[in-house]
Amino acid sequence: MRLKGKTAVITGGTRGLGLAIAREFLAEGANVVCAARSRGDVEKLLEEHPERSRFLLADVSDPGAMPDVMRAADAEFGGIDTVVANAGVNRDGKIESLAYEDWRAVMDTNLTGVFLSVQAAVPYLRKSGGSVITVSSCMGSRVAVGAAGYAASKAAVEMFTRVAAIELGRAGVRVNSLAPGFLDEGMGRELVSNERAWEAYRKRFALGRAGEVGEAARAAVFLASEDASYVNGEILGVNGGLLWA
Ligand SMILES: NC(=O)c1ccc[n+]([C@@H]2O[C@H](COP(=O)([O-])OP(=O)(O)OC[C@H]3O[C@@H](n4cnc5c(N)ncnc54)[C@H](OP(=O)(O)O)[C@@H]3O)[C@@H](O)[C@H]2O)c1
Numbered sequence: 001m002r003l004k005g006k007t008a009v010i011t012g013g014t015r016g017l018g019l020a021i022a023r024e025f026l027a028e029g030a031n032v033v034c035a036a037r038s039r040g041d042v043e044k045l046l047e048e049h050p051e052r053s054r055f056l057l058a059d060v061s062d063p064g065a066m067p068d069v070m071r072a073a074d075a076e077f078g079g080i081d082t083v084v085a086n087a088g089v090n091r092d093g094k095i096e097s098l099a100y101e102d103w104r105a106v107m108d109t110n111l112t113g114v115f116l117s118v119q120a121a122v123p124y125l126r127k128s129g130g131s132v133i134t135v136s137s138c139m140g141s142r143v144a145v146g147a148a149g150y151a152a153s154k155a156a157v158e159m160f161t162r163v164a165a166i167e168l169g170r171a172g173v174r175v176n177s178l179a180p181g182f183l184d185e186g187m188g189r190e191l192v193s194n195e196r197a198w199e200a201y202r203k204r205f206a207l208g209r210a211g212e213v214g215e216a217a218r219a220a221v222f223l224a225s226e227d228a229s230y231v232n233g234e235i236l237g238v239n240g241g242l243l244w245a
Contacts, residue, residue, distance in 0.1 A: 002225040004029030006130075007077040009069060011060050011117050012087030014040030016186025017135065020213035021084055021220045026052060028221055033073040035060070036087065060087045060113030066120035073124075080124035082224040085114040086135040088153075090187050092146040103149045110153035111160070118164060122173075129172035133223050134161045136179040138239045154179075158235050165233030174232040176223045180216040181205065181239025206241025 008025050012018035013034030019041055022032045026049050034042050035058040042055050056072055058065040073080050089109045091102035114134050125132065139147055140154030158177055165175040182188035182201065192198050192210040202208060216238045222228055223236060 001029040002221060002227065003082075005031075006081040006224070007031040007033070007073060007079055008082040008084060008224065009033045009035065009073050009080055009117075009121065010084040010086055011035050011058075011066075011113065013084070014038065014042040014055065016189075017180065017183060017213050017216055018084070018086040019045065020185070020217040021086060022053070024214065024217040024221050025082075025224070028225070030082075030224075031077045033069070033076070035066075035069045060085075060117055061108035063116055066116045070120045070124055079128050080121060081128045081130035082133065083117060083121040083125065083130075084133045084135070084220060084224075085117040086133075087113055087117075088135060088137075088187075090150045092150070093148075094146050095148050098149060106149040106153050110150070111156045114157050114160060118160075118175075122168065125168070125173045126171045131174040131176070131224055131228075132161075132164065132168075133220050134158075134164075134175070134177040136161070136177045136235060138179055138181045138237065138242050140179055140235070142242075142244045161235065162233050169232055174223075174228070176228070176231055176233065177235045178216060178220050178223065179235050179237045179239070181211055181237070181242045183211045183213050183216055185213045204243045205239070206243060209240065211238060211240055 008030050010022050013022040014036040025032050031052045033054045035056045037059050056069050058069045136157045137154045139151045140158045161177040219238045
């Protein structure tokens with residue numbers, strides 16, 4: 001019960017990694033507020049934890065949305081201790097052919113969405129002495145053909161995280177990033193479930209397998225908990241030892 005009585009806002013907490021983080025946080029005693037543009041797969045979690053979980057409809061790229069989410073979470077649970085800026089999208093495409101709309105969708109969600117989520121949370125985190133977890137990716141520090149938008153957005157999230165950590169550190173607010181490798185749910189599932197593609201990728205993972213979303217989610221619990229009380233401005237890779245040839 002490392003997060004007992006704490007309240008977390010998790011953007012994109014309705015599917016994939018975000019939903020797994022919500023589950024792990026609930027198991028550790030936290031209240032969770034999951035925010036996304038649709039309810040996704042969150043229903044079961046809400047039914048299982050009616051007292052400690054909420055869903056809020058919000059688009060992280062809308063400048064008006066996240067202040068409302070934070071106000072509602074604060075009103076519901078009496079404070080905010082952790083914000084997990086997890087909502088993200090991917091649109092692959094080589095630079096020559098990548099549509100402007102796809103580039104914008106990636107930047108607006110993955111980068112601007114993180115900025116807007118963190119900015120809206122700061123007043124509450126200053127009060128609680130809480131923490132922020134942004135979600136990057138192994139692609140934030142590696143190259144792949146077709147990944148210009150996604151990889152650039154995640155590299156920017158990592159630098160945003162480091163700057164936020166030094167801006168908020170004196171207020172006792174820690175800011176770290178979780179950088180998963182390929183996971184068995186969410187965005188990673190497509191690669192992992194494509195046998196031929198996965199055979200080629202598998203060799204790059206020291207552990208020889210994809211991660212489970214729970215394995216990445218438990219690293220988020222660590223970052224949110226007192227166990228990480230002196231961890232600030234770090235990018236925590238959870239990728240099974242990814243070799244990038
Ligand atoms: N799964 C992996 O292998 C992997 C690996 C490395 C990093 N990541 C990162 O982990 C995070 C979660 O990805 P995932 O794999 O779990 O993807 P996913 O299954 O597609 O889930 C994405 C979540 O974000 C929400 N979302 C997307 N755009 C949003 C917006 N504009 N406003 C609010 N919510 C939005 C989605 O809900 P709605 O569409 O209903 O809004 C959904 O809840 C992302 O930042 C991703 O880059 C994932």
